Amino acid sequence: MSRVMHKEEEFIMISALQHYIYCPRQCGLIHVDDVWQENLYTTRGNLLHEKVDTDTYETRGNIKTVRGLRIHSYKYGIVGRCDVVEFNNSTKENTVLPVEYKAGKPKNDFSDKIQLCAQAICLEEMLSVKIKRAEFYYAKIRRREKIEIDEELRKITSDTITAVREIVDNKKIPREEYSSKCKNCSLQQICQPKLLNRRKVENYIKGLYTP
DSSP states (O other): OOOSOOOGGGOEETHHHHHHHHOHHHHHHHHTSOOOOOOHHHHHHHHHHHHHOOSOEEEETTEEEEEEEEEEETTTTEEEEEEEEEEEOSSSSOEEEEEEEESSOOOSSSHHHHHHHHHHHHHHHHHTOOOOEEEEEETTTTEEEEEEOOHHHHHHHHHHHHHHHHHHHHTOOOOOOOOGGGGGOTTHHHHOHHHHHHHHHHHHHHHHTOO
């Protein structure tokens, strides 16, 4: 990752990182071609975030909770919003804890973790703090899950930011590649990965018989 500070017009959305991990082509369609379509999964997520992202705060004891906090990083050139950030001043070392709300349950890939790590590095730059952990609240299982913001996750997040920036800067949408994830993608009808893959096979077969 370059140490050059990015201008605001060069910022990419933190949500693009999650889209990229799910599918690089989905990321390109959304953040280059500005394509979007709702489905059951995106609607559930939107409804949950409407309840959380209220631009409000409250204080209970030593913990101040801020909702819908806008964040950015000039170092990484990313911008977004935290569902919840908890500021705890009960110890000598004040802690900052970003909490991301999800409609589903924990995933096996890095998509959610990268999104939360990106939030952490934005908060670190903005507040001059070190964030060692963050949490998810998964509505489907109704509990919080803690993650460590360690060096491995930071490296994966940094590499993902670089990959997304390459797509956005070059305005080149990755080629389709059908997988089991496609059936849950809200852009399936627009992308049509099965159709495009079938055309590639047909063209390959035609090429075998073309002098």
